[in-house]
Amino acid sequence: MNLRVLLASIVFISGSAVSAQADSLKTDTLVVDNVVFAGVTPPDSTELSFSWEEEWIEWCEQSSCVSSDTGLWNVVGEPSLALDTVVMKERLAILDRSSELDLRWNPVAHSKIALYVKRRKQGLGTMIGRAPQYFPLFEEILDREGLPLELKYLTVVESGLNPEARSPAGARGLWQFMYYTAKAEGLRIDSYIDERKDPVRATEAACQHLNRLYKRYGDWYLALAAYNSGSGNVNKAIRRSGKKNYWEVRPFLPKETRNYVPNFLAVVYLMEYHAEYGITPKKVLPGYLGIDTVMVEGPLRFDQMAAMMDLTESEIAAYNPVFRKKIVPGPGEVWPINLPARHVPDFIANVDSMRKYLPELTPEIKYEPEPVYYKVKSGDVLGTIAQRYGVSVKHLKEWNGLKGTTIRVGQRLIIHGDPSKL
Template sequence: MFKILLLIATVFISANASLIGSNFSQRDLQILKELDIDPAYITDYKLQKTYNRYLQNIQLKYVNRFNRASLFVPKVKEILREEGLPETFLYLAMAESSFTLDAKSHARATGMWQFMYGTAKNLGLKNDIYVDERMDIVKSTYAATKHLKYLHGQFGKWYLAAVAYNCGQGRVIEAITRATIDMYEDENGKNNDKSQQIKKYRRTISLYQQKRVKFRELNNIYKEILTWDVKPDIYELLMEQKKIRRQYLPEESRGYIRKIISLAMMNNQSFVTENDYSHIRNIGVTSPIATVKVKGGLHLKNIASAIGMEYRDLKMLNKHIVRNVIPTYNEDYEIYIPYSRLSIFNQNKMNIEPTKYKVHIVKRGDNLFDIGKKYGISYKAIKSFNKLKSNRLALKQKLVIPFVEGTGLKTKNYYVKNGDTLLSIAKMHRIELDKLMNDNNLKTSLIKKGDKLVITYR
């Protein structure tokens, strides 16, 4: 009966794309088609609810996200097309990070595509004292396309690749396996030709959920059920089962695919296609950023000065240069500049002022951590520049510090008084509490009268 109703809905939509009202169009159906989703899914109640909520509540935020990312969104679109992915995956990045290049989650996923450290490393992205390529516009996007293509190869549908991007390949395999078994029993009854096999499978799945058997046991069942003549689609996988604690897919992942679809469909709405925001639809026609190579050891501030650009604007495009100094382990390294600055870059690239170096002579009580805070540079970077094998320092030892005027930090000591709290001290000096704790290596907020705290500021 369900399949008959689904077939009727599909035919009805094909005949009349406006069946759901004026909010939906043929462009919206094309988005579903790109993701290998049945067009009839546009009638899904929860999808419509998500879409309408976004349409009513986040129009201005939506426009602002695109405006803020207008320099690099075209490059992302270009890479998606080049790699043969649906352009709709632009909205996966929007769902992940709101196009924020240095976004960080509580789980420590980082960048526009929200890669965890291990995944990023497996995809070839560097993460060291100089760079975190999870925040690199181009390299992270290529890594995302590589990962999504792998997941598409595993599951054969782009929407499943997107869901697996969110909750993991293993969870999607579990979902498809459980849904297939449930559908087989719904169609053939509990007492069927596979009932003993199914009983054994359910037992193994339960043990897997309890982490008492390894993933390969579940994967073996998955490979077997793929040969069955029942195939769960987006309706079954996203459905909410009654009285079942562990749904096929996590609630977040079910909402995730609906969010991506809704954000993509918003780009077809009149608030974007008409009036003051119509430029958003044209973002991506040309690429306004250029990739250039610069010498290792240069500071972004000096590069910005050489091309007549604001330092903060250059930093915004190059969040992956985490210490603002180009890695010294390469003769040159790629960064991004506005295309409008390419000509002046080519004229001045041989004349970019080298990074200045200061020599710090180690005094009694010095350590790498405090020296780094003094000059506004990571102690690890100092260690690397000076090729130190340990953190130990010798009295009167000379350390070379890469330094650009205006980027260093000032420090002063503060001695805790009666009635002081870390929060009150932070407010007094107009700094964040977390920064005060990190600068002083504090694990708790407990302090006592007479304690010495280091206050760092620009």
Template sequence: MRILGCLFFVAVCFKAAAQSPQVPHKMQFADLTLTIRDDARREIQKDVDALTASPKHFNIKVERAKTYFPLIEKVFREEGLPDDFKFLVLQESALIADAVSVSNAVGFWQFKDFTAMEMGLRVDKEIDERLNIVSSSRAAARYIKKNNTHFNNWIYALQAYQMGAGGVMRSVKDSKSGAQHMEINSHTYWYVKKYLAHKVAFEDAVKGVGQIQVITYENKNQKTLTDLAKEVTVDEASLKSYNKWAKSGLIPDDRKYSVLIPVNGEQPPNVPQEVLASNRVPSTDAKTGDTKPSASAAKKLEKKKVNGILIVHAEEGDNPTKIANRAGVDLSLFLKWNDISISDRTPSGQHYLLGKKRNRAEVAYHRVSAGETLWSISQQYGVQVKRLRKFNKISGDADLKPGMTLWLNANKPKNAEKTVAPTNVLEINKNETFAWTTDAPAEPVVNTQQQAKAAALDTVSTKEVEKPTAVTVPSDSAKVETVSPVVSNTPIPEAADSTKNLQAPVENISKPDSTAAPLIEVVVPEKKTEHVVQPKETLYGIAKQHNVGVMDLVKWNNLNLQEGIKPGQVLKLSDPQPVANDVSTPVTKAISVEHEVKATDTLYSIARKYNVTIQELMEWNNKKNFTLTVGEKLTVKPK
């Protein structure tokens, strides 16, 4: 009985080990999230089971993939094609170099001759680059990307690989251009479901290093494979088996060809060190599953981390493909780590993560600023967007409000309002129209009654007012003016109407009679003179925050509206050289003035200089837009 029990246990274990990978309800493909319905799951699962039914044949394909995939991945990174498309080559040719289909499609990626030549491959009696894994993979990447320009949808680009872009356009009724989510069901084209079966079957199996590795070597001169085998000290037969594209055994010098050289772990080929270095692929961290940057890329990267994750900063002219290449990581993983698509803009200075975002941040909470999004906060702290939504019980960016406390490593506590002191937030009345300019402060109106009352007050010594009494200003008061320090022998005006209801005690002030008004000191925070631009901030938001005009900011900081503002830029919040009000004798007869435009001039600054409106300037000079040319003469008429 014990023997039977042991045999039964071994049989169960063997069956479990041999079980095919299961098709999930949801899976990622390129930058798409696919929801797989049950009817499609059953179809795809049948194909997965068929692919894995024979362990012997399955493992042969796995070993081929481990040999060739590093080369394909490198090409796809350079071309900006999502890494997931590498599984398509298993579907097309099972990675057999000289595979030929019934329709006479040839090679790794099954190109017909005219399509191959259209994509830049050489196909003739001597050379057939369809049999070259590097050249044909580059052609396949460009062909798929070309198809995607019609659809902006990688599923349709995949489908077009088999039936052509025109066929997809005729068969697809509902356009899903730019979609991030798609449903796979029984009506989905068979070729797409067949591909998904290959991805499910091989995705986990092809991880790791293969038994046979190859490196690419670009020829500089014409030579035979026989001569090359001697030069690099490898077996000639083995070299020829990996380079069937050179039909005559001759490598011509009409262009650069990637020659594959098999590598024996104990005896590396006799090639320059830079060739070996250029063939090294990124390794994977066993604990986190993150792809480590290649050695050459790691030297160039900053040693900065966010939440324990290495980061890289975008440079001028960058895109996701360039950043991934510079970091030496897989493009599809890079897009996934940063929750972006291949077509997203990458602003200069923005940092991007080189590993998976964590479930929790290193700090407890973040105070939301105007213009921030869940994505920008997620990038800043290296924490998953879905965790931010869960911690704070919110659904998206619409729930974010300036000044809101966003919890980053735990659920929002019930006493959150008491835990974090609230910050005053400027609320904007949406019914108001935004003033592009701000009115100059009006001259104060002197109240003779208040002057008389103020004159009745005793002189207050400077020492007595060195410690002003703080008064809390009600939130509904429209304006709070700064009270100048009280100087001896200076009349003290009565408090403004908006603060008459404040009953603050004032010490050491003698009152000669009951009619004298109390002295009130209002402590007002010092007005900022500069503002440091934060990510996602706009001129409009900054102007509203500091109660200044947008065009004032433009003038004070000599800004170019076409270039905009950048994070970290320091903006002045006041005119560094205020224009003094000239008091001159009135002119008996007003005449028109001709103003010559200077490099720093704007319509706003000119209008302000001559105390006219921008609209009047445009009417007087028949201008249709705000553009000014240096040296242009503008007529300014008297008012």
């Protein structure tokens, strides 16, 4: 079956990413099932005390991948047995028995679960409602690649299941790939295409990347930590700790990464047991009965398509986030276009007429070179760098927000230069 057809129920809408950057646990050491948890104390079975850093909320509100709409939560009444350790242990044990991942109870994950349930600030209800649109696709690809199916929950932590999600650091898409990582995994990113936003291609690339990290560390949670912060930070933490178990390495990881795996475990748990905590799925916006895929040769603009279909340009763009400028590139390239199934016959019948609509505006796509990044070395000046890459000092200053010509060793400059010299 064509994987793209599995997108039949997808309605691309923006939402909230499930993420937190608070680490509220006290600095003791706890051993649970022969695993050492450094820097934690066990929670009380009925009440947890934790501090809450508001910085992440501010970050979320400023980030386009997160909505501050409190209506995203659908919590009915007070959570039942929300912080009962015994019940939580039993439920996690059930999940653990059917998973390759270690999903046993631990106090760090318990604290995160309590945080999510008590604060009700995150859109977990929306994520649960959105999951059926994406999880069947993720599960098929994860199963094909031989990876734990629970890794699908990473997309909740990373992007809130929003293919348009973007972070201030530049990560994009459901799996939040950074530019260079995405390119290394074979994703196409240029002026017109960003496959980080393609649910199929991005999931395939994420599987490749995660599999490579697991082979490197032999520990799934160290692999997830490396996915979040990069192998360099994990390698450094391993050297400093002298250990190779995630929970023992964790205190030596960057702060945001120390919270990454506990957030993941909390999401796994609450996505499975949300009803027991009074969290109900929030229905996604009404969509079409299904989405189908049509192959089309470019160039073709979305406004040309919309002019002869009962769809707006924005709706077409929502179904096809991979196209950065609402243009199907060409000529000589064939691309899959996602459309509501009921519109496919009209599209096929009218595609030739679409090309003739406002033909003077139909672009002959000329691919712009990707920018390069140059790390300033000792002795470098803007003039020599500009000459080397066939650009002007004025442009170098504009691209990098420089008021003067002073640069420092180690500074990274972005350069949009002559492609023959890049």
